[in-house]
Amino acid sequence: xxxxxxxxxxxxLLACVPLLTASNVALNFxxxxxxxxLVGQGWxxxxxxxxxxxxxxxxxxxxxxxxxxxxxxxxxxxxxxxxVIGIAAGALIGAIxxxxxxxxxxxxxxxxxxxxxxxxxxxxxxxxxPITGAGVGTLIKLDLRWETFQFQSRAPFYWIILAFVAxxxxxxxxxxxxxxxxxxxxxxxxxxxxxxxxxxxxxxKLAAMTLSAAxxxxxxxxxxxxxxxxxxxxxxxxxxxxxxxxxxIIGGIGTVYGPLLxxxxxxxxxxxxxxxxxxxxxxxxxIYGCVLILVVAFAPQGIAGxxxxxx
Amino acid sequence: MSxxxxxxxxxxxxxxxxxxxxxxxxxVLRAQGQPVKVGILQPVSGAMSYSGQQxxxxxxxxxxxxxxxxxxxxxxxxxEPVFGDAQSTPEGGNAEVEKMNSAGCAAVVGxxxxxxxxxxxxTAARYDLPYIVDVGVADSIVTRGLKNTFRLGPGFGVLAKTxxxxxxxxxxxxxxxxxxxxxxxxDSAFGSGLAKLLNTQLPEKGFQVIETIPHPTPTRxxxxxxxxxxxxxxxxxxxxxxxxxxxxxxxxxxxxxxxxKAIYSVLGGAASSYKFVKEFPEAAQYIMDCNHWFDPKNPxxxxxxxxxxxxxxxxxxxxxxNYSAVLLLADALERAASADRAKIIAALESxxxxxxxxxxxxxxxxxxxxxxxxxxxxQVLGNDIQVIFPAQFASAKPVYPxxxx
Numbered sequence: 001x002x003x004x005x006x007x008x009x010x011x012x013l014l015a016c017v018p019l020l021t022a023s024n025v026a027l028n029f030x031x032x033x034x035x036x037x038l039v040g041q042g043w044x045x046x047x048x049x050x051x052x053x054x055x056x057x058x059x060x061x062x063x064x065x066x067x068x069x070x071x072x073x074x075x076x077x078x079x080x081x082x083x084v085i086g087i088a089a090g091a092l093i094g095a096i097x098x099x100x101x102x103x104x105x106x107x108x109x110x111x112x113x114x115x116x117x118x119x120x121x122x123x124x125x126x127x128x129x130p131i132t133g134a135g136v137g138t139l140i141k142l143d144l145r146w147e148t149f150q151f152q153s154r155a156p157f158y159w160i161i162l163a164f165v166a167x168x169x170x171x172x173x174x175x176x177x178x179x180x181x182x183x184x185x186x187x188x189x190x191x192x193x194x195x196x197x198x199x200x201x202x203x204x205k206l207a208a209m210t211l212s213a214a215x216x217x218x219x220x221x222x223x224x225x226x227x228x229x230x231x232x233x234x235x236x237x238x239x240x241x242x243x244x245x246x247x248x249i250i251g252g253i254g255t256v257y258g259p260l261l262x263x264x265x266x267x268x269x270x271x272x273x274x275x276x277x278x279x280x281x282x283x284x285x286x287i288y289g290c291v292l293i294l295v296v297a298f299a300p301q302g303i304a305g306x307x308x309x310x311x
Numbered sequence: 312m313s314x315x316x317x318x319x320x321x322x323x324x325x326x327x328x329x330x331x332x333x334x335x336x337x338x339v340l341r342a343q344g345q346p347v348k349v350g351i352l353q354p355v356s357g358a359m360s361y362s363g364q365q366x367x368x369x370x371x372x373x374x375x376x377x378x379x380x381x382x383x384x385x386x387x388x389x390x391e392p393v394f395g396d397a398q399s400t401p402e403g404g405n406a407e408v409e410k411m412n413s414a415g416c417a418a419v420v421g422x423x424x425x426x427x428x429x430x431x432x433x434t435a436a437r438y439d440l441p442y443i444v445d446v447g448v449a450d451s452i453v454t455r456g457l458k459n460t461f462r463l464g465p466g467f468g469v470l471a472k473t474x475x476x477x478x479x480x481x482x483x484x485x486x487x488x489x490x491x492x493x494x495x496x497x498d499s500a501f502g503s504g505l506a507k508l509l510n511t512q513l514p515e516k517g518f519q520v521i522e523t524i525p526h527p528t529p530t531r532x533x534x535x536x537x538x539x540x541x542x543x544x545x546x547x548x549x550x551x552x553x554x555x556x557x558x559x560x561x562x563x564x565x566x567x568x569x570x571x572k573a574i575y576s577v578l579g580g581a582a583s584s585y586k587f588v589k590e591f592p593e594a595a596q597y598i599m600d601c602n603h604w605f606d607p608k609n610p611x612x613x614x615x616x617x618x619x620x621x622x623x624x625x626x627x628x629x630x631x632x633n634y635s636a637v638l639l640l641a642d643a644l645e646r647a648a649s650a651d652r653a654k655i656i657a658a659l660e661s662x663x664x665x666x667x668x669x670x671x672x673x674x675x676x677x678x679x680x681x682x683x684x685x686x687x688x689x690q691v692l693g694n695d696i697q698v699i700f701p702a703q704f705a706s707a708k709p710v711y712p713x714x715x716x
Contacts, residue, residue: 025410135506233498282355
């Protein structure tokens with residue numbers, strides 16, 4: 001119960017941010033950081049707890065984003081309903097890619113490569129298919145009403161993404177304490193041993209991938225509503241796959257708070273280096289990269305691991 | 312528990328960041344004579360960094376000129392630039408516009424890439440912040456009904472139409488020697504949008520599009536694409552790419568000795584770039600392009616060209632388009648006699664600005680699009696780039712078909 005209280009406390013504190021600052025710059029920054037935390041949490045379920053490292057979470061992110069956008073633009077569907085269907089579609093893609101790769105017994109780097117390939121295939125398809133607007137992209141019409149999941153102020157967006165993050169924290173915490181979570185960790189630690197004690201490895205991995213994809217797809221849906229513009233490179237591009245794994249790895253892989261911690265640190269670092277380097281374009285990215293290397297070199301368990309060691 | 316304390320610390324940091332940003336934001340209303348802040352948004356890092364930096368040069372030169380005397384109707388107020396780096400992504404552009412808005416900018420100029428322009432102008436629209444697109448050619452930029460967004464330059468529709476009309480004029484004059492076409496384009500909003508238009512319009516005009524090949528930006532190898540071109544042997548190759556890919560494609564074609572009757576590009580990232588012509592004169596030779604270009608008969612344009620070249624920089628379209636866009640804004644500020652956003656938007660809507668260096672007709676904005684905007688056709692001849700169409704701006708006669716090497 002104590003750990004749920006800590007989630008509640010963290011979320012409650014974060015929820016106060018818009019009350020303390022009216023600055024849209026700060027809110028925009030926090031929204032993007034929380035979005036990455038959510039997408040990272042999706043990755044963490046599969047990669048952190050299940051030990052299945054995916055390089056292609058863009059496939060789920062992009063599917064969530066495109067489904068929400070296309071349903072609204074081409075079929076006039078309500079944005080909130082689009083969100084639900086988008087998440088479901090992302091989960092479906094997760095289940096399909098999971099079934100295809102796990103059934104073929106792909107593990108480790110082979111699994112990573114296959115997920116990368118799936119995301120790339122979807123990116124290329126999206127860049128030529130008419131339904132996604134091909135390379136021109138899909139533009140959701142600016143229409144600031146709550147019914148359309150668009151708000152004048154950044155604050156409602158912030159609270160919504162925070163709610164998503166909160167839900168993902170609770171979900172992962174629940175999973176950690178459940179039988180399914182224990183199976184998943186067993187699969188991560190030793191797949192053959194897990195099989196030997198009677199765990200249905202394939203089913204566990206598939207369930208983890210579907211859940212993971214659904215969480216990441218929720219991030220994609222949110223992205224579409226927040227930026228209102230998608231093209232193949234944004235939705236299925238490698239940038240989001242990298243962000244998805246960077247946040248939990250920096251924060252602490254296979255921990256409840258890892259992705260949130262990692263996303264906040266990584267994004268703050270990006271912003272601080274940008275401020276510090278001022279008008280020298282690109283220098284911030286160089287420093288950012290160097291700091292990331294240092295973190296990975298000296299804190300292989302992520303920030304959460306560093307704290308645990310100190311405590 | 313350590314996790315909790317860390318989150319409190321993190322929380323405090325983020326609120327401190329927010330508070331700092333709030334304090335930094337000055338009031339939007341200002342007294343006469345006080346500088347007017349204007350956001351100059353360019354992708355100066357990432358895949359588009361060269362174009363972004365060129366755009367920044369153009370904007371800076373325009374600001375120097377304006378600030379020599381200031382905005383007269385505002386008591387000689389100077390324009391203070393707030394530079395932003397969109398990092399070649401729409402999110403980056405969005406974040407920068409947020410910063411510019413809270414820094415109290417009266418308007419934003421730039422974007423360069425269509426996708427950044429789309430995202431950034433939409434964010435600006437939330438705050439009724441005037442947004443002047445420097446280059447971004449996607450038609451959807453000005454057809455979304457955003458009141459705040461203006462584009463001095465031409466969009467796809469006009470560009471593709473002019474390009475096709477000129478191609479037909481050219482081909483007819485040479486005795487209709489070309490019938491087949493191959494399109495090579497980058498796969499984001501700009502290249503794909505163009506390819507789509509060309510694919511519907513070229514067949515109507517009697518050309519056969521053999522194949523359309525999309526590729527991402529960046530692409531670092533065109534050997535396969537050029538092999539395909541060799542196999543299909545089209546009369547005309549139409550590339551629509553950003554600078555680096557364009558150069559690479561042209562050089563690969565040169566290396567593999569693939570020489571169609573014409574390389575006729577529409578908005579070819581490098582086709583009408585002095586940088587390309589200087590660095591790879593053989594690969595660039597005879598390439599034709601329908602693109603943004605300065606008015607070669609405008610003395611102001613030639614003076615600007617000299618100034619840019621004196622700095623050791625190339626006089627690319629990003630330079631003079633940003634230069635013109637910033638001047639357009641200064642003119643609107645002058646007539647609005649205010650840094651009030653609504654008044655600037657009203658002044659832009661009624662603009663008849665003619666102080667730019669582009670070969671355009673009279674400026675008139677309809678839904679944010681300048682109706683006078685038009686591209687020209689250029690061809691690389693010798694070590695220079697000449698204007699071949701339209702006749703009133705032409706400085707040379709076209710060489711078509713390309714002589715065999």
